[in-house]
Amino acid sequence: MIDLLVAGCGPAGAATAIRAALAGLSVVVLEPRTGPIDKACGEGIAHSAVDYLDRLGVPITGRPFHGIRYLDAHNCVDARFTAGPGLGVRRTALHQALLDRLAELNVPIDHTRVGPITQTDVSVTAAGHTARYLAAADGLHSPIRRQLEVGGTTGAARRGLRQHFHVSPWTDLVEVYWSKLGEAYVTPVADDLVGVAVLTTARGTFDSHLEAFPALQRRLSGAAPASAVLGAGPLRQHVRRRVSGRVLLVGDAAGYIDALTGEGIAVALRTSAELVDCIALDRPAQYEAAWRRVSRECRLLTASLLWARNRRLVAPRIVPAAARLPGVYAHIVNRLS
Secondary structure: OEEEEEEOOOHHHHHHHHHHHHOOOOEEEEOOOOOOOOOOOOOEEOHHHHHHHHHOOOOOOOEEEOEEEEEOOOOEEEEEOOOOOEEEOOHHHHHHHHHHHHHHOOOOEEOOOOOOEEEOOOOEEEOOEEEEEEEEOOOOOOHHHHHHOOEOOOOOOOEEEEEEEEOOOOOOOEEEEEOOOEEEEEEEEEOOEEEEEEEEOOOOOHHHHHOOOHHHHHHOOOOEEOOOOEEEOOOOEOEOOOEEOOEEEOHHHHOEOOOOOOOHHHHHHHHHHHHHHHHHOOOHHHHHHHHHHHHHHHHHHHHHHHHHHOOOOOHHHHHHHHHHOHHHHHHHHHHOO
16 A cells, blocks of 8 residues: 555646655556646746745746736836746646656656545545545646535636747736736746736636737737637635545645735645645644645735725725835735745
8 A cells, every 4th residue: 555646747746746755655646647737827936936846856947037017007016026036937847847856756647537536544545546645636626626525615706818929028027917807917938938817707718808908918919829728717716624534635626716826836835745744744634734824824815815806996906006005015925925
């Protein structure tokens, strides 16, 4: 019997498996898809997450960015990082680096679906594998979470659409454009490539959504699309608990509020470390409190910002408030970097 079965090989699952292998645990990954997996995300990785990946032996390369810029029709405010730059990295490049590290550590990946899960007091079995524990890292709409019946309502139906464009980045910052429609995140991911992710509750195509951000639309004028449009959502996923017997949820499967603060990867990495520590000590019940502790600041800030975003009278004042209080805005950004 192995120590840990990891369901899902996205960043959260791969990082969990790598951390477990480095801790001396026997681990197998279940992932039906092969090769690097793409996803509709902002692709900006905070400095703390880049540093953690380096400690896992996962060096990544990308386009450095040095802060976050908020813009609306009348305001523009920058918050520069103090701890070090983040990296704009194509999701496929990040995933390939994680896959390479798993191969270096001889962690097997079984390309099969998880299917039904059964548990006893001492083990959990899925897809023909029996382990002491299972880490469910199977994404935003986790089938394992549904099996365990630990999920709840999704809340507001905000969704994300992302596409890349062949154009030289015009700034060393991640830009966040605000409008009545939602937000558009622009992340430099290479010297000749930017990724644009739109978050909104509105229905429509990526091109129609861009019309709500005329300044960004002008920036992209004449730039050729470099990828297909990918979508994700609904983004908000409520989870009542992250431990069910010998199954522990991590990454997006563990619950998600919104992509407003761009902390998905960093939180996934921090919580994956807590998960491995808990099962190494054979104390899975401690993971819930650990998950809440390390994700608390991000959850509180994201929930507060989303609350403001959803208030008709408050939303238009978010960027003007950041412009009037740039020190406060910079402090918040650096707390999350």
